[in-house]
Amino acid sequence: MRPFRLLQFLLICLLSFSIFTGCTRKAGKPNVVLLVIDTLRADYLPMYGGKETVAPFLEKLSSGGALFSNSFSASSWTAPSTASILTSLFPIQHGILMGRRATKKLATKDPKILLNKLPQSVTTIAEVMKANGFATYGAVDNGNLRADSGFAQGFDKFVTYLSQGGKNLNKQIQDWAPEIKKSGRYFLYMQYMDPHHPYEEHKPWFKGDNLHGLRRFEEAYRSEISFTDSMIKELYELMGWGSNTIVLITSDHGEEFGDHGSGGHGRTLYGELVRVPLIIYYPDGGFSGKVVSEYVSSVDIVPTLASLAGINLTTPHEGINLVPVIKGEKSLTGREIYNHLWKRQKAGTVLELKGLAKDKKRLIESNKKGKKLFFDIENDRHERKNIANKNTELVTEYSQRIAKFETGLKTYDREWMPVPLDEEEGDD
Ligand SMILES: [Zn+2]
Secondary structure (H helix, E strand, O other), rough: OOOOHHHHHHHHHHHHHHHOOOOOOOOOOOEEEEEEEEEOOHHHHHHOOOOOOOOOHHHHHHHOOEEEEEEEEEEEOOOHHHHHHHHHOOOHHHHOOOOOHHHHHHHHHOOOOOOOOOOOOOOHHHHHHOOOEEEEEEEEEEOOOOOOOOOOOOOOOEOOOOOOOOOHHHHHHHHHHHHHHHHOOOEEEEEEEEOOOOOOOOOOOOOOOOOOOHHHHHHHHHHHHHHHHHHHHHHHHHHHOOOOOOEEEEOOOOOOEOOOOOOOOOOOOHHHHEOOOOOEEEEHHOOOOOOEEEEEEHHHHHHHHHHHHOOOOOOOOOOOOOHHHHHHOOOOOOOOEEEEEEEEOOOOOOEEEEEEEEEOOOEEOOOOOOOOEEEEEOOOOOOOOOOOOOOOOHHHHHHHHHHHHHHHHOOOOEEEEOOOOOOOOOOO
16 A cells, blocks of 8 residues: 555544544453442342333433343342352352341351452452453452452452442442543442432332331331432443443342231242343444343352453353343253252351242242242242242252352352451441
């Protein structure tokens, strides 16, 4: 090519690149954003059958990507479940079985009781991203997720707030925004805490002035979801997530409002606690508006985000890459979805619950008196009718499957630390 032609060619390339990319990012190298909304049960979102007005922005995002209608968390409270989101390992593998506040409560009476740390030997999604050239940022609003117990592994910057609310968390990202945008390619993980108890009655969304008790709590909870929805919209606009960005939205666990005679979370493994939203917004991904009904787990998040980001994931993970499932190239029929809850109780006893969903049925078994609950989750999604007595063979089969599944899981060396008894605490 003659020098003039070459110059012309280069100018055209440069101009085209600028027009199509806005001169700020490399084409086809998306940023990755992982948004965890603490305590958000799936069925309170409009896309999962909840009230239409609760989360208009999340609804819009889900139409620009894929929505998983049968997504399960690995546990029913923050620390174990979030560690599973971040590592693609189950709680009995990474060793985070109890949260910081719950452990501290026990340690005030018995200082020998220590807190499980996320071991150095596991690989977090932030470490994967960092090793692949991403700048990595984490901002969470839950005191269970602190740097000294291992949750900051792989982050260039990581900050933990103690339930200070979505506005404060957004302010942190606004402060970081110039640096994040300059970083080239970034991975951002955030954990909003607003839907977690205590439920604030957020105006203008709160519609429960005439309600009392649990129903008023429920309306306040809905208003917390709406508020969080508005916070995500604010950041989406600020950060320009409408292009060249993968935004994954999920939760660590749900919340009970009297569904099975109780409230809160971290005591059972019923569906209202382990069915969590999973939405992957990525208009450039070619799967806008997809709804996937296959059974998936929070442990699938790391391999799926890695795949979408073009990363060849070589570190240990239990989850699977969901991209071929979204595209309809792979079926997950017969897949087993496992959840786990382990809780040291005041009297020194331990409550351990295990769940297994497979082929439209779900077993929850307890170490207390061998109690077993079995549900037809196709026709009884809210798990109201225990059919264990009428399905004894299947119950035995599912129980054996749980035992076999656990046997196949590699565990990592445990790491422990004393919980500082004088520290300010957040929520479970
Ligand atoms: Zn939580």
